[in-house]
Amino acid sequence: MRPSRQYAVIVVGGGVAGTTTALSLAREGIPVCVLERTQYDRWRPGETLSPLAHAELLRLGVPLPEAGEDLIPSHGIEAVWGSEHPQFHPFITNPYGGGWHVDRQRFDALLAHHAEAHQVPILRLTSAVYIERGPGAWNVHANAPSGELNLTCERVVDATGRASSIARQCGVRRHHVDALCSVSVVLTQPERLEQTLLVESTPLGWWYAAPLPDQRVIVSLLSDADLLALAGAFRPSGWLALLSATRYIRERLGTLPEDLRLHVRPCETSSLERSAGEHWLAVGDAASGLDPLSSGGILKALRSGHRAAEALRAAQEGDSTAHQQYAEAQSSEFARYLEARLGHYATERRWPDEPFWRRRMEEPAATAA
Ligand SMILES: Cc1cc2nc3c(=O)[nH]c(=O)nc-3n(C[C@H](O)[C@H](O)[C@H](O)COP(=O)(O)OP(=O)(O)OC[C@H]3O[C@@H](n4cnc5c(N)ncnc54)[C@H](O)[C@@H]3O)c2cc1C
Numbered sequence: 001m002r003p004s005r006q007y008a009v010i011v012v013g014g015g016v017a018g019t020t021t022a023l024s025l026a027r028e029g030i031p032v033c034v035l036e037r038t039q040y041d042r043w044r045p046g047e048t049l050s051p052l053a054h055a056e057l058l059r060l061g062v063p064l065p066e067a068g069e070d071l072i073p074s075h076g077i078e079a080v081w082g083s084e085h086p087q088f089h090p091f092i093t094n095p096y097g098g099g100w101h102v103d104r105q106r107f108d109a110l111l112a113h114h115a116e117a118h119q120v121p122i123l124r125l126t127s128a129v130y131i132e133r134g135p136g137a138w139n140v141h142a143n144a145p146s147g148e149l150n151l152t153c154e155r156v157v158d159a160t161g162r163a164s165s166i167a168r169q170c171g172v173r174r175h176h177v178d179a180l181c182s183v184s185v186v187l188t189q190p191e192r193l194e195q196t197l198l199v200e201s202t203p204l205g206w207w208y209a210a211p212l213p214d215q216r217v218i219v220s221l222l223s224d225a226d227l228l229a230l231a232g233a234f235r236p237s238g239w240l241a242l243l244s245a246t247r248y249i250r251e252r253l254g255t256l257p258e259d260l261r262l263h264v265r266p267c268e269t270s271s272l273e274r275s276a277g278e279h280w281l282a283v284g285d286a287a288s289g290l291d292p293l294s295s296g297g298i299l300k301a302l303r304s305g306h307r308a309a310e311a312l313r314a315a316q317e318g319d320s321t322a323h324q325q326y327a328e329a330q331s332s333e334f335a336r337y338l339e340a341r342l343g344h345y346a347t348e349r350r351w352p353d354e355p356f357w358r359r360r361m362e363e364p365a366a367t368a369a
Contacts, residue, residue, distance in 0.1 A: 007033045009312055010140050010153040012128040012166050015044075016298055017284020018159030019111040019122075020060060020305025021312075026118040027061070028313050033151065034120060035142055037127035040112065044104035045184060045265050046297055047210045047218055048074060048197045051096035053299040060302065062114050069213050070106045072195060074099035077295075080200040080248050082347045088196070101195070103213050123149075131156060131169055138279065155312055158282040159305075162289045167272050167282045177269040177338065178359065180291060183233050184220035184263045186212065191254050193217055197295065200249050203354045204231055204242065206293070207249045219249060222292060223356050225266065236260040267292055269341065271334045276311070276327035283308045288334045291341055304330065 009025055011018045014036030025032040049057075049071075057064060067073055075098065076090035091098045112122045126144040133139075138156045142149045158166035164174055193211035200207045205223025212218055221233055221242060232238025239262060243250055271288035275281065284301035307326060314322035345360035352358060 007031045007151065007153040008316065009033075009155050009157060010035065010138070010151055011157040011159050012131075012140070013157075013159030013161060013284075013286065014040075014112055014122055014124075015108055015159060015161060015284060015301065016111060017286065017301035017305045018157065019108070019115045019120075020302050021157050021159060021283050021308050022120045022122075023060060023062075023111070023115045023118055024306050024309030025312060026115065026120045028309070030309075030313060030316065032120055033153075034112070034115065034122045035126045035128050035140070036112070036122055036124050039124040040105050040109035042105070043186070043263055044108060045182065045218075045220075045263070045267075046104050046292070047101050047212060048295050049100040049102055049107075050295055050299055051091050051094040051099050053302060054098075054100060055096040056299060056302040056306070060306065062111060064100065065110070070110065071100045071102040072211060072213055074101050074197060074210075075195050077197045077199065078194075078248075080198075081206075082201075082349065084247075086198075086248060101197075101211050101213070106213075128160075128166070131166060133279065154279065155315070156280045157308060157312070158280060158286045159284055161285045162266065162268075162270065164272055164282055164286040166280060167275070167286060170277050170280055172277070173273050174270050175273060178291075179224045179226065180222055180266075180268045181225040181228055182220045182222045182263075182265045182267050182292065183228060183239055184218055184265070185239070185260050186216055186218050186263075187253065187256065189215055189217045189254050194252060198248060198252060199293070200246055201348050201350075202242075202246060203351045203356070204228075204233075205356045207243075207246055208292075209249050209252050217253065219243070219253065220292075222267070224359065227356055234262065234264060236262060269338070271331075274327050275330040276323040278323065281308045281311060281323060281326060287330050288337075290337060293344065294337070294341070296337075300333075 009032040011022045011034045014034045022032045022034045078086050080086045128142045137152045140151045198209045209219045275287035283304045311322040311326035
């Protein structure tokens with residue numbers, strides 16, 4: 001598909017939030033193009049789809065493929081949290097049905113294919129470098145395999161994830177509530193895997209393990225970046241030593257390989273001071289990043305993409321308050337999420353003097369970055 005150089009909307013970032021926005025706009029007949037810096041060939045975190053996310057995908061017109069190499073059904077969440085005994089929260093009681101464990105590379109690529117099937121050009125290996133506002137239009141400058149690319153559009157969507165690089169170029173700051181970071185390892189496990197998400201808290205922070213397609217499992221340790229560094233968690237040997245101090249996570253795994261590849265991802269709770277301006281909007285993690293404990297990032301990416309498309313369409317039809325209303329809704333939702341987050345961490349009271357848990361008991365004081 002050969003992209004034209006003039007679009008109503010350019011979406012920067014082809015993750016879940018970006019492709020959802022583009023697909024929703026394309027369904028309304030609005031010319032849109034997506035710039036995506038990868039070709040969906042790099043590891044991506046976020047593997048458990050809640051039943052609500054599944055329902056949101058169906059609303060978007062994206063049926064999930066049969067269980068198999070791309071995804072496996074998830075029966076629920078097993079949490080060792082606030083007590084030494086695991087508690088099982090089954091998805092079976094959820095009115096929207098079960099959840100899923102997905103391979104995120106393939107899942108994001110699947111959404112991109114759906115958008116392409118609706119005539120959305122997805123420019124892979126194309127990285128937006130800077131944008132500037134000209135008379136009545138944005139000029140988007142990007143690096144593409146063929147060289148420098150210059151595109152114009154009326155409105156631009158920041159779907160670049162936590163980097164929120166478009167909003168930052170618009171002069172908007174990002175407030176950080178904590179400094180959470182994940183250190184993850186993907187392991188091949190020939191034994192049969194439990195089809196549940198297992199979460200276990202420890203004095204340093206918390207762990208999760210989730211099965212992945214192709215007989216793999218992801219194991220992640222989450223804590224504040226400074227505490228992870230002090231505990232040696234950024235080194236394979238340190239990470240392994242911390243893993244062996246867990247009870248249920250370690251039990252779930254078979255033999256561990258000698259050389260581990262650690263994936264480190266900052267995943268702080270953070271949000272833009274405003275998630276829209278006159279001619280731009282931010283969606284998904286670019287608007288606000290949730291603690292992975294919520295397992296709600298993908299759902300939020302889907303929902304915010306859908307709402308952003310509605311706001312963009314309304315603005316195109318002359319509603320001058322549409323972007324502002326979108327930003328206010330995002331901000332109220334984030335405030336509600338912060339309360340829920342505090343409430344959830346407050347249910348783990350076993351280590352009140354450990355820095356990770358002490359910090360979570362205090363009211364979040366946001367710092368700008
Ligand atoms: C360890 C961990 C575990 C998690 N577990 C879960 C979970 O179980 N369930 C859940 O729902 N959520 C989970 N999340 C959260 C979830 O991964 C995110 O909320 C989700 O990926 C957000 O999607 P997004 O599209 O907004 O951003 P991203 O997934 O970050 O996508 C951003 C996209 O923009 C592209 N991009 C960036 N900059 C540019 C640029 N300049 N030009 C072009 N392209 C660009 C990137 O390549 C990427 O494709 C987890 C997160 C972490 C870190």
